[in-house]
Amino acid sequence: MFFCGLQPKIKGINISKVAITEQEKEVFRSVGNNEKGAIEAVYKENYSMIQHFIISNNGTEDDARDVFQEAMMVLYEKSRSPEFELTCQIRTYLYSVCRRLWLKKLQYARRIETQVENHDKVVAVEEDMEQHEKLTQQYLSMRSAMGKIGEPCKSLIEAFYVHRKNMHEIASFFGYTNADNAKNQKYKCLVRLKKLFFAQYKSN
Amino acid sequence: MEQLHIAELVEKYLKSELNPEEKAQFEELRKSNPEVDQSVVEYHFFLEEMERYGQVRRFKSNLYDTHHTLQENGDIKDVQLKTRAKIINLWSKYRRVVAVAASIAGITALFISGMVSIFSPNAPIRDLEELRRKVSNLEKQSTRQISEFNKIKTKIEPGADVKFGGTSFMVDPNGFLVTSAHVLKGAKKVYVQNIEGKDFLAEIVHKDLESDIALLKINDADFASSSSLPYGFSRKKTDLSEPVFTLGFPKDEIVYNEGYLSAQMGLEGDTMSCQITITANPGNSGGPVFNKNGEVIGILNARQASANGVVFATKSKNIFRVIESLKETEKDLNIRMKGTSVLKGANRSTQVKKVQDHIYMVKVVLG
Numbered sequence: 001m002f003f004c005g006l007q008p009k010i011k012g013i014n015i016s017k018v019a020i021t022e023q024e025k026e027v028f029r030s031v032g033n034n035e036k037g038a039i040e041a042v043y044k045e046n047y048s049m050i051q052h053f054i055i056s057n058n059g060t061e062d063d064a065r066d067v068f069q070e071a072m073m074v075l076y077e078k079s080r081s082p083e084f085e086l087t088c089q090i091r092t093y094l095y096s097v098c099r100r101l102w103l104k105k106l107q108y109a110r111r112i113e114t115q116v117e118n119h120d121k122v123v124a125v126e127e128d129m130e131q132h133e134k135l136t137q138q139y140l141s142m143r144s145a146m147g148k149i150g151e152p153c154k155s156l157i158e159a160f161y162v163h164r165k166n167m168h169e170i171a172s173f174f175g176y177t178n179a180d181n182a183k184n185q186k187y188k189c190l191v192r193l194k195k196l197f198f199a200q201y202k203s204n
Numbered sequence: 205m206e207q208l209h210i211a212e213l214v215e216k217y218l219k220s221e222l223n224p225e226e227k228a229q230f231e232e233l234r235k236s237n238p239e240v241d242q243s244v245v246e247y248h249f250f251l252e253e254m255e256r257y258g259q260v261r262r263f264k265s266n267l268y269d270t271h272h273t274l275q276e277n278g279d280i281k282d283v284q285l286k287t288r289a290k291i292i293n294l295w296s297k298y299r300r301v302v303a304v305a306a307s308i309a310g311i312t313a314l315f316i317s318g319m320v321s322i323f324s325p326n327a328p329i330r331d332l333e334e335l336r337r338k339v340s341n342l343e344k345q346s347t348r349q350i351s352e353f354n355k356i357k358t359k360i361e362p363g364a365d366v367k368f369g370g371t372s373f374m375v376d377p378n379g380f381l382v383t384s385a386h387v388l389k390g391a392k393k394v395y396v397q398n399i400e401g402k403d404f405l406a407e408i409v410h411k412d413l414e415s416d417i418a419l420l421k422i423n424d425a426d427f428a429s430s431s432s433l434p435y436g437f438s439r440k441k442t443d444l445s446e447p448v449f450t451l452g453f454p455k456d457e458i459v460y461n462e463g464y465l466s467a468q469m470g471l472e473g474d475t476m477s478c479q480i481t482i483t484a485n486p487g488n489s490g491g492p493v494f495n496k497n498g499e500v501i502g503i504l505n506a507r508q509a510s511a512n513g514v515v516f517a518t519k520s521k522n523i524f525r526v527i528e529s530l531k532e533t534e535k536d537l538n539i540r541m542k543g544t545s546v547l548k549g550a551n552r553s554t555q556v557k558k559v560q561d562h563i564y565m566v567k568v569v570l571g
Contacts (some may be wrong), residue, residue: 021563034263036270043270047280069267076263135256142257146534154533155411163414173413175390187208194211194250 017130019201020086028086032079042072050098057102067105071097074125088123096122100129103202138201153189160186185196210240214247265529272521276441369566371452371491372396372420373500375437375523378429379422382523383490383548384505385411386419387566396422396564399458403567409537410530415476415522416505417492419530434558435492436545437520438499444468444510448480449558450504452491453565460556463513464534465501470516471508477516478502484515490566493517498547498555 030038047068054064070095078084078093086093099122146154152174159165159173171182213230216222222230274280305530368393372383381396388394394406404424411418442448442465449462463482470477482491484507493502502517524541531537547555 015349034259034266036266039266040270040274043267043274044279047274051280065271069264069271072267073260073263080259138253139257139260142253143533146257151408151410157254158261159413161254164258164262165413167414173385173389173411178282183212184208187211190211190251190254191208193254194247197250197253198246 020089024090025086026158028075028090029078031075034076039072041088042075042094043068046094049091049095053095053098054102058106059102061104063105067098067101068094069100074128077132077135078128092123093125094122096125097129100125141200142197144200145193147191150194152185153192156182156186157189157193210243211247211251214244215251218248218251261529261532264532265525268525268528272439275438310439325346367568367570369394369568370487370489371504372564373490373492374433374562374564374567375419375527375541377433378538379427380409380539381406381420381422381564382503383418383420383566384518385413385416385418386505387490388568390570391568393569394420395567395569396420397567398564399560402426404564410526412522412526415518415526417503417518417522417526421525430561433542433562434546435494435498435500435562436542437523438495439521439524440499440545441468442478442501443497447496448482448493448501449552449556450482450484450486450488450491450493451486451560451563452504453563454485454487456565458560458563459488463515466514471506474516476522477505479520480504480515480517482515483512483513487565488515492559492563494555494559498545498550498559509570 001158027038031042047064048070050071051061051064055061056068059067074097075090075094078086144156149157156170156174159170160167165173165185167179167183170186171177171179174182176182176185217230230395234244271280279385370383370387372381372387374380375382388408388411391408394408395403396406397403404419404422404427407423409419409421444465444467446465447462448465449460451458451460453459461483463480465478466481467479469475470479478501480502484491484504487507488504491504492500493504495501500520500523502519503515503523504515506516508514508516527537527539527541531539547558551560
């Protein structure tokens, strides 16, 4: 579910509905497919705005990069989820997410009293953020399990699931005599990783 | 039912790789055996998570690369601070006070040093002698160390199947080395040898197929880490025709070679590599490519068989990427890659002298 164009929560901000072009929708879809061109276009279009926002609200350049990349991650998740439809501009959506992320970070650090300057329009992203946090938690469980599994399992699983190498390439790279041996090893690693993953997942 | 088999079946089931017969069997098995069914549900969730983990990692690495490229091309820029920094403001405000305080301090210092020289004229001379004695002590120690070096024999057990893989170099003075991943093919154990001929046992921390980069860590009690590396790692794009040099172990002894950047892309438009015209031989693989400032711009990894002197190197930004993504999974991995090189402006032979201590030969014991 996504609420775009809902009434603003913060006073004095005016949300006007803008028609979403087909081109914008296409870019949005392509981000979900991890297409380099689309990511670059969105990056180019929006990064300076977010950077300006973060830096004028007590952030650094590194903060700007982290927040922007996390917002891109949310955009990616939304684009992949079948029930989501883009109803506002990518720019507005990214800005709203970044704003929410940065507010939360400031609250957490208690650097300032959640008073963030802004002159742009925002949309409600609360539900999306909850979903994002859940997915991030799952990702972190897997990441931590991967950190514990050790070699050669880690490289082997990464080669298959992250770098999408086929079993023949993996076999020759890791020095297995044939693809079947490599495949066996992969499943052995998966069984171990599954245990580590669930241990981590349940403790969270 | 064996866990391994379930994992395989579930994965095939999810990817719709089972034929109708196998699929029917699998569904029958789930119905008849609740334990298997439970296991399948778990694997289903786990494997979907695994797929998503891979997707997220690919997306993140794409984001990282995009940021890097846009920064390189100047499409996104670091912002200048609008107001002058606080410290400068303080300086302009209190400049006069500071000047007065400094001159008082200066006069006092002069006065005190004058007093000291009047009352204790002999002290500095004694200090100097002591210092000289210490130096000769050090000299004696170092000759002893050299003789110890000569006594040390190779640590590799006799009869082991050793392949002289290639070259590696330090990324972090605490014993982290990078080399080409293909150098370590089939390795059971890895030793690295410094220019003095001393062997150290090393472990493989990570191998990245995509960019052909491997990370090694020296795991040997005899290894003493140095405080910092003389060279840095370049994040910038190297210009065409820029002179480069490399050091490596195509034979038992370290060999120097120089050349220039001849193309921005590697073989068949490979954007992760660049093309260098230089003399390189087997054994040079994994060696560093330095620019004129003594910054690492890449790792030598291949040469074109059909052409003379055409060599390819993985760009140094890939080292950053590999280490960054490694830190994703291993939080306590403490690698810091320096950006600046202290070798800037030094002449070539000085640069080489400083750099060569951090270049190691890779010896691979085959399993």
